[in-house]
Amino acid sequence: MAEVLEQPSFGQQLKALRQERGLSQAQVAEGGMSTAYLSRLESGTRRPTVKILTHLTERLGVPSSVFEATQMSPLGRALASASSSDDNDDAVRLLEEVVRAERGEDLSLRWLSLWKLAQLHAKLGTRQQELSTARELTELSDRMGVPTFQVRARTLLARCLRAVGEIEESRVVAQMAVSTVADQVLPVSDTVRAQLVLISVESESGMMAEARSHAEQLLGVIEELGTVLRAEVLWAVANVRIRQNDYTGASELLERALDELPSHDGLILWLRLRLAACSLYLQMTPRRVAEARRCLEEAERALDLVGSPLHRQEMLVIKTHLAFQQRDLEQARALYDQLKDALPQLTFRDRVRLEVLSNQILILEGDRDTGVRNVEELAREAEDASNIHLASEIWRTLAETLAWDSEP
Structure with a gap:
């Protein structure tokens, strides 16, 4: 194998890969090293051994070449810079420019760059650009023929299609992702998230029997999942039950999800879960305004710590619906007027x-x-x-x- 990246470049690349997959340090370190050792790797104070490097590539689902010194090409530098930047707009411009110019790069590094680019577009609410990037990512995954990349790309593409209202195509893409999962041994997180997006699309397209069946299957293995995935499954199954007018069952699942996810396991998910719960409470019959208001108040506290502009926009949407359900038409109209310019981003x-x-x-x-x-x-x-x-x-x-x- 070629020479491994020097520190701190190795640590920056490692941290970027971990965060892009939504994994905690404990999840990546499990079975191979201590969390403290992983933290030192990411901070640049330790060098990885061959055994550690093998463990990291397996846990992250990437080839070892992403950590090679030869990878610090223009695209490699752009990816490292974008992953550590606090300015999402600048990071998008940098990555877009280099991704389009560097066509001869290693495919795995190009895949990671497109994945990061899609994440940045998601944070900025530029949905059509995120969709376009997800399509390119899917095409590249098929060229590479790596099942893990194919499932992740199609899961992302299905979510993007659902977000812009392309429900039929979203369902087809989600089914392809789940079919790939059935034929391969893949990380649990990839398997579950592919199934979650299929459940969501099935329920939106009126295929409630299929959605309920798939949701119950996931619910049956929920105790085997980590805290974050367990919360995501509870959230998805609650959504299905609401759409079948099972408000009691939905409430129980929502409360369990809210109770079981400590904020330190993922404050952004903790925030999004409360926003989702607030929205779902307002869809019940009768509307559960008090519970919705409680979740909104909790979410507002987290928003001050980790919220992005997109999260603030989502909260404003829910506040508008809440004001209307409280029959405060003046407040609801004022909030709606604040959102008018942002409608294309929703x-x-x-x-x-x-x-x-x-x-x-x-x-x-x-x-x-x-x-x-x-x-x-x-x-x-x-x-x-x-x-x-x-x-x-x-x-x-x-x-x-x-x-x-x-x-x-």
Whole structure:
């Protein structure tokens, strides 16, 4: 094997790879070294042995070549720089420029660079660019023929497609990821996350029997999973149960997820889980406004510590829905106006639901005909996108709003 990267470059590369996979130091170190030793590797104060290097490549699912000194080419330097930068916009510009210029690079390093680029676009809310990068990543994974990379790329692509409203294609891609998982021995995290995105797409497209079956299978092995994956599974299964009107079962799963995930195991997931719980409470019948408000207050405290602009945007969306459910139309309209310019950055589902809310306010303010016509168009838009659950939710919301409007 070629010479391994010198420190601190090795540590920077190692930390970037670990963080890009959402793994804690304990998860990477398990079975091969102490967490303290891994921390010293990442900080640049220790050099890896051959045995340690083998363990790291297995845990991270990468070839050993990503740690070779020959990898510090323009693309390697750009990846290291982007991974340690606090400015996401600058990191995107740097990586985009080098990725497009350096076509002859080692494929594994190119894959890692595209993966990092997709993550940066996700943080910035530039969804079409994230989708485009995910497609390129999937094509590259197929060229490389590495099952782990193929599953991760397709799981990401399916999520991106779902976010922009391409439900049918998302389901096909997610099924391909799960099929690859069935044929290979892959890390548990890759297996579970591929199944989670398929469950999500199935439930949105109205395939509730399939979604429920796959969700229950995951629930059956949940005790074998780590804390973070367990929380993600509980969240997904709760979502399915809400869409089947099993609000009691959904509440139990949500509360368990909220209770079992300590903030130190992943503060960003801790924050996102509370935002998700708040949103799901507001979708129940009747709306559980008190529980939603509690989760929102907890999320706001975490937002000050780790929240990104995208997280703040997601919180503003939920605050808008919460204000409306409390029948504070003035506050709901003011919050919606703050979000108008950000609508293209939202997921298809969040954007449509916000536009529905805007027209609900219109109906309750007296312009019934315009509001009803616009909501009906949004329901048909959801149906055309094969998002059956969202369309059903919109029709139900319209009926509720008209009932409110008829109250004294």
